[in-house]
Amino acid sequence: MVYFQKMTPEGYKKIETEIAELKKDRPRRIKILQEARSLGDLSENSEYTEAKRDLGHLQSRLRFLNKQLQYAQIVQKNNDGVIDLGSQVEIQFEDEVEIEPYTIVGTLEADVIDNKISFDSPLGAALMHKKAGDLVKVNAPAGSYQVRIISVK
Known part of the structure; x- marks a missing residue:
């Protein structure tokens, strides 16, 4: 069974x-690796060891990213007002005055600092397929809470 990784077009790009x-x-x-290799004895050549390790990390990262693209399922956002992958939402947590903006993204695209939450996180899953004005219960590991959806773009 092949497992496709859902992501936005922006995440793919x-x-x-x-x-x-x-x-x-x-x-x-x-x-850099070739230059370090030319320095001589490889068993005590820290420059060679470091260069080899760095190149290995680069190659490993390339393989990982290529696999992500190979199994990517790009989800296009519909502008029907229903929250889906790629939606930009504004929500208000219960007992809070501030309105928080979030973008619903694929698992690999999630970045809390950038307010990008995964569709399969507790908050993301609770918001999926809802509309502006809905009051949503979020079941998180630390307990449940509610949020109101202010807007969906």
């Missing part, structure tokens, strides 16, 4: 950009 940057950096890292 971000991975493509990172792959391009890593591929552009690969020749530089190979050159």
Whole structure:
């Protein structure tokens, strides 16, 4: 069974950009490895060991990102007012005055600092397929709480 990873078009593009940057950096890292190898005894050559490790990390990251694209299922957002992957929502937590903006994204795109929450997180899952004005109960590991959906874009 093949498991597809849902993501937004923006998330897919971000991975493509990172792959391009890593591929552009690969020749530089190979050159560093070759220069370190030419320094002599490899068993005590810390420059060689570090360069080999860095190139290995780059190659590993490239394989990981390519797999993400291979199994990506890009979800296009409908503008029907229903929350789905890619929706930008404004919510108000119970007993709070402030309105918080969030974007619903795929699991790999989630970034709390950037207010991007995964569709399968407790908050994201509770918001999915709801509309502005709905009062939603969120079942989180630390307990339940409610949020009101102010707007959906």
